[in-house]
Amino acid sequence: MAVEISATSKLWRFPGGIHPPERKAPANLNNIQRFPLPPMLFIPLHQHIGEDGELCVAVGDYVLKGQPLTIPGVNNGLPVHATTSGTITAIHEHPLNHPSGLTGLTVCLEPDGKEAWYPRQPLNNMDALSQREVLQHLQAMGIAGLGGAGFPTARKVAGAKNIDVLIINGVECEPYIASDDRLMREHAKEILAGSHILQKLTFAKQLVIAIEDNKPEAAAAFREAIEQFSVTADFSADGADPAGSAARTNRQPILKIVPTRYPSGGEKQLIQVLTGKQVPVRGLPADIGILMQNVATAYAVERAVNHGEPLLERVVTITGEAVKNPGTAWALLGTPIDYLLAQSGFKPGKKQRVIMGGPMMGFTVTNLQIPVIKTTNCVLAPTHKELTPPQAEMACIRCGACEIACPASLLPQQLQWLAKAQDYAGLKQHHLADCIECGACAYVCPSQIPLVQYYRQAKAEIREQTIEQQKSEIARQRFEARQARLEREKEERLEKHRKAAEARKAAQAARQSEATATEQDPVKAALARVKAKKAQQTAPAANTESPQGPAGSASQTTPEHKVDQKTDQKDAVAAAVARAKAKKAERDRLAQAENNNEAEKPIAAKNAPDHDKKDAVAAAVARAKAKKAERERLAQAENNASTTNTKGSDNG
Amino acid sequence: MSFYIASSPHHHQRRTTAKLMQWVLIAMLPGFLAQLYFFGWGVILQLLLAIAVALAAESLCLLARDRAPSTGLQDNTAIVTAALLAVSIPPLAPWWIIVIGTLFSIVVVKHLFGGVGHNIFNPAMAGYVVLLISFPVQMTAWMPPTGLATQAPSFIDSLYLFLFQFTSEGFSLEQMRRVDTGAMLDAVVMATPLDHLKTQLSQGATLSEAMQHPQFTGLAGMGWQWVNLGYLLGGLLLLQQRIIQWHIPVALIASLAFCALLGSILAPDYLPGLSIHLFSGATMFAAFFIATDPVSAATSSKGKLIYAGLIGVLIYVIRSYGGYPDAVAFAVLLANLCVPVIDQYTRPVTYGHRKEQG
């Protein structure tokens, strides 16, 4: 069920979805601007998923552009870098990019305006490096997903095995935001190069670039870039692919234009649109052979690999009717958003809303000092007329509009009832966890119910509960583990004593049995002969009854006897073998007995190809010995024997 | 600077419940005007009284339940309920009929079940059924449509009939009707085409004999066909405005049409045909205005198809074999009862939970 996409393959539909006014213009009309350096940069240590690194600079230090400020911890975290050259004036708590107004440790960097670079190390010969080395480089460059939650790219790539399709997501479905749009229009070539690097790293067979049909200019830019690439690319020289998988890798990128419908840019939704498949619940796209990266991430990868530049800046859309000059701008990470707004001619109204992100999924900020981080794609300052603030919530009229709009095929209405009733079991049963918080349901709800808000609250409460549960679970497990350990230690002590006693006994018994076995030899041998004749296949029977070789090998060494063996006889033989084996195993456990066994082996082995009589004798000896040992066998060993028995009959 | 804090999404499709209900009222106009034309002033009297009673009852209920009437009334749902009920009852039924019906709809069916969004039954239809069972005589006393009657009651007569059950000259409704029918329509005991057919057929007449009646002109009987076409027009407006989805009307009409066709093939002499079923009685009204009531309908698209299909079948079965001439109200209430089950079994499969994906 490998995923395959071609230029002409059909597009699918995800359920639900909405068409909010796009309002990408006027922000997408002009080139990406570059504002003068801000007076101060606030670089939070926590910028993405993963643990914070350890600070490696101090107040007063002069740092260069691109110099790491932290050393990532053990867990493959990402370092953060100084985004320009300057002096660290303070390191303290500063508001973070978070809806709750949370603060976090932040490096305050005063730019000196020189933009003096820390030494850059491009990977000029990437093809000669292993995947791991390149990923380490990306890690060190601080590359994280710029489209969504900021997941470290190297980790995402390293964790994805058997990728069929690498999808570069240039959909940007949320209204207002034009960052990726502008980036694609102006840097399609670099994005394509970055995409190829990612394709090599993932060994993906196909590279697909997806763009919504409301960005024809971006699509045109890509078409041109792909054409240029096709002309210049040397497909045959692609053999340097680290896994040597050039043959199965098609480097010709495929451009897919998807219909505009929010939220088609969501990872899951885009996968459904392009492949018709769904990422299994609690799974990853990699489970169905897909890896997705944002266009801006691909661009950052290109900068990191070909230019040795860490991720220091990103494109941010500054828009909304409360700013005079809406547009897009390259913003150094750490730039406070009030600077960006001021540069764009921000005229705050009464009770101004400033939204980080788009109108559908962004959050309102409480402080304009919060900095741009890797995942900041938009700063939206709408007037109240433009985006009317939520009205009073009215009663749900069960109209089902929410359900029709939900791209995850959830029942937003029922979720809302359940969330209000704090019925967490019910919420789980209705798959609240699969809600992507896209806001489509709340957008269409005629009763203006802030549905997503209810879901978020419920999710947070469930998370808290789970953490509590986990804590108590861990405590319980720890207690139980301790109890078990004490118990085990006690038993081990007893067992040691018992074993020592047993070993002594066994040694004695073995010595005795050797003596008696030789005495009883003639009788046993005669009995064995009679038995063997009855079975009409003396040699193999005796042979296999000896504890030394498995039935298979025995019958193979004497092929002339193999033909007329009947199954029941076979089974009997095999059972005997197994029994003998079990006995042998038992004996193996005892040091003394093992010695005996070893001493016996050569005899039996020598006897095997010889005369039937000799074989019979050896077998008899063995059987007698085994009987002796059996007497001393413990209940545990019997269990062993019965299991080996079944195995033995399988073999036969 | 103080900031406005809100939870996403920050954008909202500006279509409130109140606006939706306004659209419903607007869309009822064509059908309502047709009724007004064919059945006289009584229609409007019923409507006005129903709305007044509904608003008063709604306010009192909201007060009793500690809600602010101002916000509760804003959603216009009470007005819609009143309007739906008002156009369902005979135009010249005495005033206390509509009062009782409206009170029952608003107080018992809506608020005692927990207010808007919580009622399992369609309030207007539940009110209608209570009236029909309690006051069968008044509830089936439809006037013949204008054009068949020798003279339509004037506004003053209508008002008198509505208030006192007598015209200004002292005729009762029954007498009025007898005067009319005596003059022109011998056999009319009950006035609607479906009533007529039911009676005739039960008296052993064949369908074609029953249809000989002068009432049956055009598609499905004088007056009623126009009323139905009016509601169809309004329904199409609702669809075009995306106030309702296509699922319910289409499924209802399709299943009723299917049953009607099947019936006419199997027993052409005794079962009324397609056009009668679709354009007589309250079919179009039910398909676009009653069954589409969001609160009491199934929620998922698939569920809506099943729900409305069920109503269509029930309408047909009750019309053909039940004791009442029209069956919309009963069919809708019965389907309302099935909604929880339908919802349970038509839950969409959440993303990523598809079976074949394991």
Ligand code: SF4
């Ligand atoms: S926010 Fe959740 S429930 Fe609402 S439409 Fe999006 S996925 Fe569905």
Ligand code: SF4
């Ligand atoms: S859209 Fe709003 S009113 Fe309609 S069913 Fe969903 S939650 Fe209820």
